[in-house]
Amino acid sequence: xxxxxxxxxxxxxxxxxxxxxxxxxxxxxxxxxxxxxxxxxxxxxxxxxxxxxxxxxxxxxxxxxxxxxxxxxxxxxxxxxxxxxxxxxxxxxxxxxxxxxxxxxxxxxxxxxxxxxxxxxxxxxxxxxxxxxxxxxxxxxxxxxxxxxxxxxxxxxxxxxxxxxxxxxxxxxxxxxxxxxxxxxxxxxxxxxxxxxxxxxxxxxxxxxxxxxxxxxxxxxxxxxxxxxxxxxxxxxxxxxxxxxxxxxxxxxxxxxxxxxxxxxxxxxxxxxxxxxxxxxxxxxxxxxxxxxxxxxxxxxxxx
Ligand code: MG
Numbered sequence: 001x002x003x004x005x006x007x008x009x010x011x012x013x014x015x016x017x018x019x020x021x022x023x024x025x026x027x028x029x030x031x032x033x034x035x036x037x038x039x040x041x042x043x044x045x046x047x048x049x050x051x052x053x054x055x056x057x058x059x060x061x062x063x064x065x066x067x068x069x070x071x072x073x074x075x076x077x078x079x080x081x082x083x084x085x086x087x088x089x090x091x092x093x094x095x096x097x098x099x100x101x102x103x104x105x106x107x108x109x110x111x112x113x114x115x116x117x118x119x120x121x122x123x124x125x126x127x128x129x130x131x132x133x134x135x136x137x138x139x140x141x142x143x144x145x146x147x148x149x150x151x152x153x154x155x156x157x158x159x160x161x162x163x164x165x166x167x168x169x170x171x172x173x174x175x176x177x178x179x180x181x182x183x184x185x186x187x188x189x190x191x192x193x194x195x196x197x198x199x200x201x202x203x204x205x206x207x208x209x210x211x212x213x214x215x216x217x218x219x220x221x222x223x224x225x226x227x228x229x230x231x232x233x234x235x236x237x238x239x240x241x242x243x244x245x246x247x248x249x250x251x252x253x254x255x256x257x258x259x260x261x262x263x264x265x266x267x268x269x270x271x272x273x274x275x276x277x278x279x280x281x282x283x284x285x286x287x288x289x290x291x292x293x294x295x296x297x298x299x300x301x302x303x304x
Contacts, residue, residue, distance in 0.1 A: 002226040007267045009231040016047040018239025020059050024286050028062045032069040037278045039073040042269040048078040051087035067094035088128050098138035101125040105143050105160045108151035122166045129170040141172035147184035157192045161199050182213025189220045193227045203228035210252045217252035237279030238292035253292035
């Protein structure tokens with residue numbers, strides 16, 4: 001049996017990545033309540049919003065109001081996305097202590113999501129990362145489309161290695177590898193992690209961000225844990241559909257991740273019943289059931 005980590009850091013992305021991809025725009029006070037409830041479940045990181053141009057992501061146009069409305073719990077980090085120096089400055093004015101930049105492994109997605117080439121986007125992030133580090137902020141780099149891209153098909157892992165290397169060189173303390181359309185195979189995951197390891201990028205620098213479109217998120221997570229990865233991204237209740245595959249299933253649900261980890265004897269510090277209760281409450285506010293099978297099954301299993 002491969003050795004699994006004893007503790008895994010669950011990096012909650014629901015209020016940012018989840019809500020960004022929901023058709024319903026949640027009211028600011030409900031976002032604040034969501035973030036406060038999530039941070040009370042024992043999650044150490046709750047990614048809270050995004051300081052992108054409000055007209056580009058109307059779901060998160062109230063980032064400043066959200067960041068000033070939340071109650072920061074001791075020991076919990078509340079990172080936000082910042083696309084450029086202007087976004088970083090707006091975030092810093094709101095007392096943000098952790099930020100993230102959002103790169104792409106493929107040219108097609110860089111053009112569609114950022115309006116520039118991969119190389120140009122990395123040049124745009126360099127001063128953001130530098131300025132954030134100089135201000136002692138935590139900085140995470142995201143790389144999307146690490147395995148399969150809806151326009152380009154299977155992604156050459158060497159492209160991912162190049163982008164990860166560039167972000168690491170800029171000073172990102174953690175780099176999250178995204179299976180943005182949720183179609184990665186186990187072999188793609190292990191191949192990429194092995195190539196990164198050969199290039200000198202070990203599991204300590206990495207997080208995995210799986211989507212469950214093809215139902216492979218937990219299988220790919222387990223393979224990543226066997227590789228020594230100890231940070232996994234997930235979204236409460238599976239919040240956020242997949243914008244590139246007309247499927248209701250997007251981000252890996254945090255509840256399903258926590259259930260699997262606890263079932264393997266791995267500590268997360270997360271109170272699962274409190275997390276499920278939060279997702280059930282949110283599903284009510286959004287007016288539709290959670291896409292997570294676990295969240296839907298939970299009340300019928302007499303956990304309450
Ligand atoms: Mg996602």
